[in-house]
Amino acid sequence: MAWPIDGAPRLRSLLPQRHGGSGRGASLADLGRPGARVVARDLAGPAGRPPAALGQRPWSAAVSTEATVRLTVAQAVVRFLSVQHSERDGHEHKLFAGCFGIFGHGNVAGVGQALLEAELNQPGALPYHQARNEQGMVHASVAFARMRNRLSTFACTSSIGPGATNMLTGAALATINRLPVLLLPSDVFATRVSSPVLQELELPHTYDVSVNDAFRPLSRFFDRVWRPEQLPTALLGAMRVLTDPAETGAVTLALPQDVQAEAHDWPAELFARRVWHVARPVPEPAALARAVEVIHSARRPLVVAGGGVMYSEATEDLRAFAEATGVPVAETQAGKGSLPYDHPLAVGAVGSTGTTAANQIAAGADVVIGVGTRYSDFTTASRTAFANPEVRFVNVNVAAFDAAKQSGVAVVADARETLRALTDALAGWGTEPAYRAEAHRLAREWDARVERAYTLGHEPLPAQSEVIGVVNEVSEPRDVVICAAGSMPGDLHRLWRTRDPKGYHVEYGFSCMGYEIAGGVGAKMAAPDRDVFVMVGDGSYLMMAQELVTAVQEGIKVIVVLVQNHGFASIGELSETLGSQRFGTRYRYRNAATGRLDGGVLPVDLAANAESLGVRVTRTRTIEEFRDALRHAKAEQGPVLVQVETDPLVPAPGSESWWDVPVAEVSNLDSTREARRTYEANKARQRNFLAAGGSPESEHVRGASR
Missing domain, CATH: 3.40.50.970 (Thiamin diphosphate (ThDP)-binding fold, Pyr/PP domains)
Known part of the structure; x- marks a missing residue:
């Protein structure tokens, strides 16, 4: 979990009295769990700036708790976002590199006006970038966040109705990939005086639902700011989730268009420079001990490196672990690059789109060490990749939800910190030279196939x-x-x-x-x-x-x-393997003679x-x-x-793996019936991994560790 760093011991007022009065409001900022214990060296920035003395406000001047600033809600949002920063390992990053947006009647006079004012009065504070499609601007923001290891992102503002719903796909993508982005869809009037407004969804059974409620299942945090007084808690909640490695994803603050333009007297300290510490949770000793015991018992262990290795900046620590123990490393899509492709212990991609090297090692692995992976169906080849009947799993993940998968030994902690701890705890232990040589040989054989394909x-x-x-x-x-x-x-x-x-x-x-x-x-x-x-x-x-x-x-x-x-070549190939004969996947004219899309190529x-x-x-x-x-x-x-x-009918070298896409149980097509027989044979190889600890022997392992 992330929290703002502040060395001041006093309680800080965040909310003024209702209706913008100057009195003291509820003191919320320091009523949560305490911040991290830090020492002076932890506070030094990358530019070599000397840290503030402990006990002082480290990066912002003292602000009177009685001072207020009169701004619209939209102006307050922009000013607040412009002074948010993230920090990890003593290095600061501007949390929001800017704001993407497409303006419509829902936000042009609210967030749009606020961004204009900021651009004129504080150039560079929160730069505006014009997009062409709301979905596209979310994708750009997510890609930015991925490249910056989730320490920096963008805000995205849209109008109401279709402008907002265009961001839904991007929200789902961000949340599924555990990547931070702040979405600011405009919403219908809070006062309801003008309802139904242009692009408003009306429902006969309620007045408090809009199309923006579709963001709820797609967001890691959702709030609708009906009143200015609600904004501070909404903003702080949003920042907490965006900067929490275990919780991050799409964060949505729906802003009714009339509320955006409403003025309010805000506590000046709301706009003080704020730094959110991104924690590196260390492994619990008992969980680490269980993981070490399972790994110690392995003869053919395999690391599956996921995106968490990247976001934790743990690639060098993974290399050190692999070289110290001789455990081969396979990679998910998000984890590809965790080791260079030519490292002696790199066996490459694993799963449905994997290399034969990684998949052969995976099939015989007796312990799988998942680091920062969520075990998607492509990684597990729809739960057929890890075929050893005695296989067990050790899962290192900052999110408990992912660490518990495959019924594995869960180590809920930062990837870098855990890899370092495992390397130390396993000192003197390693795999047999013959196993390392086998992994290296398989990887080189695969690379020769790559060269031929190139x-x-x-x-x-x-x-x-x-x-x-x-x-x-x-x-x-x-x-x-x-x-x-x-x-x-x-x-x-x-x-x-x-x-x-x-x-x-x-x-x-x-x-x-x-x-x-x-x-x-x-x-x-x-x-x-x-x-x-x-x-x-x-x-x-x-x-x-x-x-x-x-x-x-x-x-x-x-x-x-x-x-x-x-055409849609990928689905065309899949269609063919499933007995559907590439139906509907080529770009062809409709043939007047057949009535089908099998005419000439569309130019x-x-x-x-x-x-x-x-x-x-x-x-x-x-x-x-x-x-x-x-x-x-x-x-x-x-x-x-x-x-x-390119020629769509020339396939790349295969993975000798499987992906579960159901085939019709009954058909009068020979191609479909044949595909169904193949499907049922593969389906029989699937495993559930329901036993605690990942194997029937898990109770013995757990008992031995007590």
Whole structure:
């Protein structure tokens, strides 16, 4: 849990009397749990600024508890957000790098006016960025937060009605991926005098529900500010969740449009500079002891590294753990890059989109050490990947919800702190040299398959694996590849040679078509010193390409690789394996003779579309042309799109794994009946992992540890 750092011992008043009076209000700020114990060295910032003496207010001047500032609710929100900071390991970060927004009647005179005033009076305090689609601006914010390890993000303001509901998909994506973003959807009038207003949802059984209530199940924190007096507690609650590694995700504060413009006398100290400490919870000794005991018993252990390794900045600690113990490391989509691809103990991607190396090791693993993973169905191959009947799980996660999965030994703690503790506790213990050699051999065999996939020489159109190979070749180690949906995330997970912890950025929690370009914009804003390669298929491009205009407007250089195969190739391949014959997945004219979508290819020129938006475009047809175009794109200053057509019928090397997508039980199609037989055979291999501790022997293990 995060809390603001403040060395002052006194209680601080947060709320004035109702109606903005100058009297003392309820003293709320210090009635929660106490802050962290810190020493002077913990308070030193990255710029070498000397820390304040303990007992003093470390980063803000003293503020009179009687002083008030008269502002509208929207102005108060903007001013408050502009002075919020996060801190971890003594390093501060501006919590909000800015505010994305699209203005409508619901927010133009509220938050819009407040952002204008801030831009004129305090340039740079909370910069405004114009988006083209509300969903896109949330994606950009989430990508920014991921690149910044959840220590910084954006706020997003929208109008009411469709402007607000356009953010729902982004909210779900943020929460599923455990990434912070602050959503400020405008809402209907609190006074109800003008109701029903334009774009208001009316329900006959209640007046206190709007479309914004759809954010409730998608948000880690939701509040609607009906009165100005409610704002301070709403803001502080929102910041608490945004900066809590175990709770973070989408945070929604719905702001009725009349309340946004309402003036109020606020305590001046509400707008004092505030620093939220992002904690690193250490493992409980008893939980650590149980984990060590289980690992000690292992002969074929495997680490599954998830996104928590990245967000905890624990990649070097994972390397140290692996090298000290000889435990191989497999990676989820969010954890890819936890080890460089060529590290002797790296076996690569695991699960449905994994490497044969990782999946073979996973199949025989007797202990799986999950670090910062939520064990999605792709990671577990729909619970068929970990096939050893005696397998047990040790789960290191800052969130108890995730740590308890697979009935494993739960270590609810920070990934970095736990890896360090495990390395110390396991000193002198390690896997057998033969097991390490086996893992390394399997990884090298897989890499040879990757090299062949990179250099197929397929004609007349290249294979997608060849395109991935060229992007990997042309990109520098610190460059970033972005993707989210279609066949490319699976191919990238298996084939991409990751050389830097932040070099791989595939959104595969929600796997949202349309994330790619907007996410690329956000990633580049977070890491302007890295080139960002956005790999997107024509299906995802057609879903959401509008933020290319934002990239042009802001001068943000993203290199978009548009892989065009004239259809939904990923689902086409899946459809074929499920006996559905690629039905409805190709971009074809309706055939007048058959009445079906099996006519000629639709002549959609997506490159021309990008060009019309102001993007520099290069069209290529061969791998040589594509390689040259990418090298030229590296030298450009603004957004670039390189189009390449590929053959959708050339698959990448397979994972020898499975993903549970049900097949029709009855059908008159031979293809479907055959697919159903295969499905039932795979379904029989699924496991529930219901025994406490992850194996039938868990009671013995637990008893031995008492």
